[in-house]
Amino acid sequence: MIRYCLINGVLTDAAQASIGLSDLGLLRGYGIFDYFLVRRGMPMFFDDYLDRFSRSAALLGLELPVSLPELKAHIFRLLEANGLSDTAIRLLLTGGYAEDSYTPTHPNWIVMQHPMPQVPARQHAEGIKLMLYRHVRELPEVKSTNYLTGIRIREALKSAGAPEVLYHDGRCVSESARSNFYIITQEGVLVTPRDKVLHGVTRKQVLQSAREIGIPVEERELLLTELPAAAETFLTSTLKGVLPVVQIDELRIGSGAPGPISTRLGEAFRARVEAYLQQQNLPEEREF
Amino acid sequence: MIRYCLINGVLTDAAQASIGLSDLGLLRGYGIFDYFLVRRGMPMFFDDYLDRFSRSAALLGLELPVSLPELKAHIFRLLEANGLSDTAIRLLLTGGYAEDSYTPTHPNWIVMQHPMPQVPARQHAEGIKLMLYRHVRELPEVKSTNYLTGIRIREALKSAGAPEVLYHDGRCVSESARSNFYIITQEGVLVTPRDKVLHGVTRKQVLQSAREIGIPVEERELLLTELPAAAETFLTSTLKGVLPVVQIDELRIGSGAPGPISTRLGEAFRARVEAYLQQQNLPEEREF
Numbered sequence: 001m002i003r004y005c006l007i008n009g010v011l012t013d014a015a016q017a018s019i020g021l022s023d024l025g026l027l028r029g030y031g032i033f034d035y036f037l038v039r040r041g042m043p044m045f046f047d048d049y050l051d052r053f054s055r056s057a058a059l060l061g062l063e064l065p066v067s068l069p070e071l072k073a074h075i076f077r078l079l080e081a082n083g084l085s086d087t088a089i090r091l092l093l094t095g096g097y098a099e100d101s102y103t104p105t106h107p108n109w110i111v112m113q114h115p116m117p118q119v120p121a122r123q124h125a126e127g128i129k130l131m132l133y134r135h136v137r138e139l140p141e142v143k144s145t146n147y148l149t150g151i152r153i154r155e156a157l158k159s160a161g162a163p164e165v166l167y168h169d170g171r172c173v174s175e176s177a178r179s180n181f182y183i184i185t186q187e188g189v190l191v192t193p194r195d196k197v198l199h200g201v202t203r204k205q206v207l208q209s210a211r212e213i214g215i216p217v218e219e220r221e222l223l224l225t226e227l228p229a230a231a232e233t234f235l236t237s238t239l240k241g242v243l244p245v246v247q248i249d250e251l252r253i254g255s256g257a258p259g260p261i262s263t264r265l266g267e268a269f270r271a272r273v274e275a276y277l278q279q280q281n282l283p284e285e286r287e288f
Numbered sequence: 289m290i291r292y293c294l295i296n297g298v299l300t301d302a303a304q305a306s307i308g309l310s311d312l313g314l315l316r317g318y319g320i321f322d323y324f325l326v327r328r329g330m331p332m333f334f335d336d337y338l339d340r341f342s343r344s345a346a347l348l349g350l351e352l353p354v355s356l357p358e359l360k361a362h363i364f365r366l367l368e369a370n371g372l373s374d375t376a377i378r379l380l381l382t383g384g385y386a387e388d389s390y391t392p393t394h395p396n397w398i399v400m401q402h403p404m405p406q407v408p409a410r411q412h413a414e415g416i417k418l419m420l421y422r423h424v425r426e427l428p429e430v431k432s433t434n435y436l437t438g439i440r441i442r443e444a445l446k447s448a449g450a451p452e453v454l455y456h457d458g459r460c461v462s463e464s465a466r467s468n469f470y471i472i473t474q475e476g477v478l479v480t481p482r483d484k485v486l487h488g489v490t491r492k493q494v495l496q497s498a499r500e501i502g503i504p505v506e507e508r509e510l511l512l513t514e515l516p517a518a519a520e521t522f523l524t525s526t527l528k529g530v531l532p533v534v535q536i537d538e539l540r541i542g543s544g545a546p547g548p549i550s551t552r553l554g555e556a557f558r559a560r561v562e563a564y565l566q567q568q569n570l571p572e573e574r575e576f
Contacts, residue, residue: 005309007309014309017308018309019306019307020305020306021295021305021306023314026380026433028439029433029434030435031314059440060440061440092309092314094314095439100405101402102435102439103439103442114389138426139436144317146316146317146426146436147317147318147390148317148348148426148427149426149427151316151318151391152347152348155349
């Protein structure tokens with residue numbers, strides 16, 4: 001049971017929490033967010049997420065009303081108030097209240113806490129199907145709140161039996177609605193798009209794992225025509241970690257089951273999560 | 289002083305009105321809206337705006353929780369409660385409250401009233417400058433709440449001395465952030481993009497005026513390369529009516545002053561507004 005959230009730094013009853021109607025996040029979709037998991041009371045890869053939140057804000061010309069250390073302190077305060085050690089945190093920053101319904105003012109910032117979400121175990125065990133869809137996210141480097149296309153096509157995804165989408169521009173594939181995308185070539189090279197995608201925090205960790213393991217990494221354009229020859233494909237996201245992809249539209253990838261390199265990277269990522277937790281050396285008062 | 293708004297049909301104090309944080313309009317930019325003027329207590333081109341609102345909703349797979357006649361009755365109720373005869377109304381429909389922060393549920397619908405906005409008189413008298421910017425709105429036929437690009441470039445517009453933008457895709461021009469765009473060719477033909485633009489209600493009225501006056505109308509692709517030869521250019525929107533454009537980036541259009549056909553269409557549009565008001569034959573109780 002999550003009791004509180006933070007609205008502009010004020011601890012607020014989550015059940016009653018609301019935002020005024022002139023907020024530009026609501027009226028004009030002018031907002032950014034970020035989302036991370038908390039394990040044993042510790043926000044995972046905390047600095048990476050806060051850096052990205054701050055970068056997204058800057059790219060929309062929004063000034064964060066608090067410094068990142070202050071934001072951190074607020075987040076720990078919220079975690080303590082709610083008393084859950086395994087959970088998820090959503091940060092939201094909007095263009096603020098606008099009298100003219102258009103021009104950003106003083107941003108509103110919100111911290112919401114969610115129960116730890118579960119990815120169906122079957123998805124990791126068996127891998128999932130993706131549906132190709134032609135779309136390039138607007139300002140893809142910004143973690144904006146704009147999910148018009150991703151949400152609009154959810155029924156088409158369901159009909160296709162594909163839990164996630166794979167966006168492309170007719171020539172290159174880019175990313176999923178909430179995940180990064182990768183292939184392993186027949187030569188054992190990991191390829192993932194470099195530009196016009198959101199630079200995921202999990203992506204960063206998984207690429208580091210790959211390099212440590214000795215898997216060659218290429219961040220570059222990834223052509224649609226490279227998919228049929230892929231030995232393995234997978235997604236990464238905060239929530240999913242490394243999630244094997246075994247089918248893209250009617251194309252079966254490899255043997256149709258999660259491949260060995262995806263599996264190894266998934267293990268390596270979980271080890272990084274564990275190592276991160278060990279390194280943090282939680283002070284006693286944060287172990288609630 | 290505007291005292292009330294409507295939230296899901298409930299008359300609410302506008303100063304206190306708010307929406308819960310799990311609303312998908314806020315969290316995911318998943319919402320549509322519409323906006324129209326009210327003159328002498330009468331919503332202008334009311335059915336056209338409600339039809340478009342309903343169309344936008346359908347294109348995002350959102351079901352309007354009230355029928356259009358019920359929505360009309362609610363709007364009149366709000367107008368009566370606030371007691372202003374010249375004003376603007378904003379309708380908003382979102383994906384509703386989502387426990388998973390992603391999947392649309394029962395939509396929230398909101399009716400907000402605003403003071404009648406003013407366009408600086410100088411803009412109509414002298415015409416304005418547009419700044420070209422490469423961008424295609426996501427789902428352009430939908431009046432969604434997504435204004436990421438339009439709002440993000442506002443400082444660049446200001447620096448350029450351009451009150452509005454003109455979007456293009458590298459080959460064709462499409463529309464402004466909140467207005468439709470038109471040229472008058474040297475042969476006196478009105479050309480305006482047909483596809484990948486929002487079909488404005490003012491656009492519809494102005495095209496009807498043009499046909500009545502005997503100006504040939506072409507709804508088709510409008511190439512960037514056609515701009516230098518244009519005799520006149522202008523925008524239309526609910527708020528602006530017909531607004532002459534006299535400069536696009538460094539290109540001066542015609543004489544650099546509002547042209548005769550734009551001026552005539554502006555007059556014709558104002559006459560249509562007047563005729564609409566006459567036709568409505570307001571019942572006594574609505575003349576507040």
